[in-house]
Amino acid sequence: DAGITQSPRHKVTETGTPVTLRCHQTENHRYMYWYRQDPGHGLRLIHYSYGVKDTDKGEVSDGYSVSRSKTEDFLLTLESATSSQTSVYFCAISLAGGLYEQYFGPGTRLTVT
Amino acid sequence: AQSVTQLDSQVPVFEEAPVELRCNYSSSVSVYLFWYVQYPNQGLQLLLKYLSGSTLVKGINGFEAEFNKSQTSFHLRKPSVHISDTAEYFCAVSDQGKGGSEKLVFGKGTKLTVNP
Numbered sequence: 001d002a003g004i005t006q007s008p009r010h011k012v013t014e015t016g017t018p019v020t021l022r023c024h025q026t027e028n029h030r031y032m033y034w035y036r037q038d039p040g041h042g043l044r045l046i047h048y049s050y051g052v053k054d055t056d057k058g059e060v061s062d063g064y065s066v067s068r069s070k071t072e073d074f075l076l077t078l079e080s081a082t083s084s085q086t087s088v089y090f091c092a093i094s095l096a097g098g099l100y101e102q103y104f105g106p107g108t109r110l111t112v113t
Numbered sequence: 114a115q116s117v118t119q120l121d122s123q124v125p126v127f128e129e130a131p132v133e134l135r136c137n138y139s140s141s142v143s144v145y146l147f148w149y150v151q152y153p154n155q156g157l158q159l160l161l162k163y164l165s166g167s168t169l170v171k172g173i174n175g176f177e178a179e180f181n182k183s184q185t186s187f188h189l190r191k192p193s194v195h196i197s198d199t200a201e202y203f204c205a206v207s208d209q210g211k212g213g214s215e216k217l218v219f220g221k222g223t224k225l226t227v228n229p
Contacts, residue, residue, distance in 0.1 A: 042219040
């Protein structure tokens with residue numbers, strides 16, 4: 001158990017509203033990631049963080065922003081949600097020291113109507 | 114950039130039969146390879162990983178995978194499957210990111226259905 005929680009676990013929102021998803025970890029890991037999972041696409045990286053205030057874009061970053069003001073929290077924001085952002089969102093952490101694998105949170109199912 | 118191809122989107126098998134789930138990745142100087150499993154309505158769990166060394170990697174739940182550099186493949190195998198192995202399986206390859214991070218690039222997944 002990598003001590004990762006995501007909130008909320010489920011959310012339904014309307015097109016055009018802002019949405020923030022939270023990823024919280026309890027073990028002080030440096031690297032954190034946000035992915036979205038869609039049928040037929042596997043998981044695709046949205047943004048990742050390599051330290052407090054250090055973030056970079058992933059493969060599908062358009063329409064998303066992130067912030068990491070402290071080690072334990074990594075926030076994903078949809079500034080103006082669209083129906084194409086209906087998805088399951090997973091947060092992940094990876095350990096330093098050359099272990100490379102990532103450990104995933106339980107996911108957030110977001111529906112944009 | 115790295116890419117991963119999982120050649121079968123769905124694989125139906127009977128219980129106690131062997132199974133192979135195929136994965137090919139884009140070539141690179143060095144790669145780290147992973148298989149993850151996702152049971153229905155759950156998150157992803159690491160099955161096994163290849164970082165270096167022996168090309169035959171053993172994982173949890175009786176699964177193993179073989180790294181083949183010349184064929185750029187990392188196929189997952191199990192000699193005898195159980196109903197409980199029904200899940201979606203994802204192959205992933207590492208891709209160097211900023212600040213020492215290693216991003217993962219995932220394949221589109223293979224749904225394994227084990228029938229009685």
